[in-house]
Amino acid sequence: MAVVGIIAEYNPFHCGHSFQMEAVRRQHPAAYVVAVMSGSFTQRGAPCILDKWTRARHAIAGGVDLVLELPFVYACRSAQDFARGGISLLSRLGIVTHLAFGTEAEGTELLSELAARIDTSPVQMQLREFLGQGCSYASALTRALVDNAVISEDLLRAPNNILAIEYLRALRLLAPQILPLGIQRISAQHGDPKLHAGITSASSIRYALRAPFPAWDQLKKSVSPYVWDDLKEAHRQGLPQEDSLLELLRYLLLVTDVSALMKTYGVTEGIEHRLIRSLETATDYKVFLETASAKRYPRSRIARLIMHLLLHFQKDHAEECDVCGAAYIRPLAFNARGRGLLRTIKGISTLPIITRTAAFLTSSTRKNDAATYSLLQRMLAFDTRATELRSLTLPTAHTKYHCTDFIMSPIFFQKERTEL
Secondary structure, three states: OEEEEEEEEOOOOOOHHHHHHHHHHOOOOOEEEEEEEEEOHHHHHHHOOOHHHHHHHHHHHOOOOOOEEEOOOOOOHHHHHHHHHHHHHHHHOOOOOEEEEEEOOOOOOHHHHHHHHHHHHHHHHHHHHHHEEEEEEHHHHHHHHHHHHOOOOHHHHHHHHHHHHHHHHHHHHOOOEEEEEEEEOOOOOOOOOOOOOOOHHHHHHHHHOOOOOOHHHHOOOOHHHHHHHHHHHHHOOOOOOOOHHHHHHHHHHHHHOOOHHOOOOOOOOOHHHHHHHHHHHHHHHHHHHHHHHOOOHHHHHHHHHHHHOOOOOOOHHHHHHHHHHHOOEEEEEEEEHHHHHHHHHHHHHOOOOOOOHHHOOOHHHHOHHHHHHOOOHHHHHHHHHHHHHHHHOOOOOHHOOOOOOOOOOOOEEOOOOOOO
């Protein structure tokens, strides 16, 4: 039985994701597809445009059989940690045979070779050297790999290739039994802000939705009808506003001393002082991120750090989660095939399957001292708080529609997958 795993954000689910599903089905027509999906915040530290249950339902309608949540403690981290968290969860299901992911390269041979080189002594030594010179991790890794392999730097500047290399690296270290299935991207590139008919980047869709009157007719050509309907409704009610995060951050830094800030994951080298100075002149969240970022501190790192500060995600939490790996299986949505797959997973995996949050953590027990939690409860608490933090970025009129982890159950999408 072929079971193909995918690590994704689906922010939102669009024609490019449908293309990936087509490619998977062409190679493995009868395969089950399991997606491990970011929950309320993206890997780059932004609130997801739609809530996680809606995005999971879209994925099921688009051909995925089972959608599981990637815990916040991995989802809102660097590419390396994002990849390792996703692979950790997929490997612990006990049934995944392949990992499908997008690349800008043809095939995975060269990327696999680069992934193997990362943990060699020469690359690690140069990586530390470049980091010490003030380079970001991505830039330092690119320079170290280029210096130690006959490759083009352009190959490593493609965002999907960097993430693909980290997937391959994580497979090599954590799950060598899972086979890579690289799918070459076509048309729009990752992060392209221009909206294209058919396959376009998720960034271009989100950018188009910022307009008071989005080009709905053009958007309709880039997403499926069910996604288009939900995006229109979300736009009508009000999409997440990142400026809300700025005010929360102002208050947090006002009442928190520097010694406490230093415990936060990602706070190093005096970056907390840079945040405080940037807040003094920032007029909105976008300006704040631009002011706080630098060669050493890319915008995405700053945005992730804000999430870690607001959710009190500390260095010891990250270390514990990285050592232990994913602690649970949390279904967000599934179809009939996915429900059968969950039964199989239940009989094989040692991880508990969480379909009702309150069976493991309640809103009242979450207020207790975190030191009394189990690892599972600590990890789950971050997921629940991230959901509610995202809700705080929504307009007040949205309040009565807020979904929280304590009231939502996995969605059973009865319609069988459509032909793509």
